[in-house]
Amino acid sequence: MHCERVPLPLIAEQVGTPAYVYSTASMRNQVLALREALAPTGEPLIAYAVKANPNAAILTTFAAEGLGADVVSIGEYVRARAAGIAPEKIVFSGVGKTADEMAAALDGGLYQFNIESAEEAEMLSQVAQAADKRAPAAIRINPDVEAGSHPKISTGAARNKFGISMAEALDIFGRLDAFPGLDLRGVAVHIGSQLTNLSVLETAFTKIGDLVSGLRDRGHEIATVDLGGGLGINYDPRDALAPSPADYGAMIRRVSACWGVRLIVEPGRLLVGSAGVLLTRVIRVKAGAVHPFVVLDAGMNDLMRPALYDAWHAINAVNPTGQQMTADIVGPVCETGDTFALGRIIDQVDAGSLVVIGQAGAYAATMASSYNSRPLISEVMINGEDWAIVRERETIQSYLVTPPLPPWLR
Ligand SMILES: *Cc1c(COP(=O)(O)O)cnc(C)c1O
Secondary structure: OEEOOEEHHHHHHHHOOOEEEEEHHHHHHHHHHHHHHHHHHOOOEEEEEHHHOOOHHHHHHHHHOOOEEEEOOHHHHHHHHHOOOOHHHEEEOOOOOOHHHHHHHHHHOOOEEEEOOHHHHHHHHHHHHHOOOOEEEEEEEEOOOOOOOOHHHEOOOOOOOOOEEHHHHHHHHHHHHOOOOEEEEEEEOOOEOOEOOHHHHHHHHHHHHHHHHHHHHOOOOOOEEEOOOOEOOOOOOOOOOOOOHHHHHHHHHHHHOOOOOEEEEOOOHHHHHHHEEEEEEEEEEEOOOOOOEEEEOOOOOOOOHHHHHOOOOOEEEOOOOOOEEEEEEEOOOOOOOOEEEEEEEEEOOOOOOEEEEOOOOOOOHHHOOOOOOOOOOEEEEEEOOEEEEEEOOOOOHHHHHOOOOOHHHO
């Protein structure tokens, strides 16, 4: 098995396992497909959702493609800027921006803040006034739709913490428009992640279109509409195929045709999810009561999606023999939740076999922890026949030297 033209066993030998491996070609192809699909809507701002994978090499790849960034913390803002993403292409989202984060982003420059409450707007206005500026801002709307994906990644229902309700939006917009530190010029929506049903997105966007008309009727200028991210990718081949970027683009064109605004989209998973795999080695195969346990050297601390979201990931041998087995695929972490798959039919593997866990480019390395004192693992980027380490494996030594013991224990 290769990633582009590089054999995965070579990476395992040179870098060790577990390791994340990313394909540049896959990311670039996704950008191309999305850009082409959205071009007829007037060259929208494509702001990559940094939280999906904030690796510097990935951000730099997207910066070179001309993408902007959707950030949800000042840490992500700084990473995006360091990778060469221009400030006028950065959108700052998130329900809990602090005054310090607002001030820092205003100082560095950005396209707009997406505001999630009247309380936040008030704070932003004060921060901007103190800096003698007006903060470019849009209001994030909670359109109250059921996204239909996992509850932990659905964000657009009334009970969710995100955004301002449609019912309140008109009044709140009127109030906020008078804040001297705000340059309120748009609306935003993001109803969830791993969405595989375009009609839910269309329902939300249609509501946003109605709101834009309502706001204009009240004399507000609406220059930008941010449609968020959320388009899903294909994880389990037994599921229906996720909508293509072309279908997504056609739907956006249909609903937004008369809006007369600059559109923004914030794709994360769509651009990186299928571009990455987790390369791991079988430590041993342990006999089990129901199925054998295939114990990998990767654990839930490296890839927590199965434990967190019951996510399904493809699991394949790097050198398949043609034979198969049914097994529970687990990691070495001392938690029963450290399980990648139960009763899965996989390629026959033994101790020492290399295995890849697929579709591990998004919400994977970025969520890793060092639980069980397991150092964060390497990340490798492939480009044709070239490859490079884009994140060094942590060492156990780093746990011994920092922080120093408190004085009373020395
Ligand atoms: C997470 C997030 C995104 C990206 O979601 P994907 O499902 O990865 O496309 C976009 N916008 C906002 C506000 C987000 O929180």
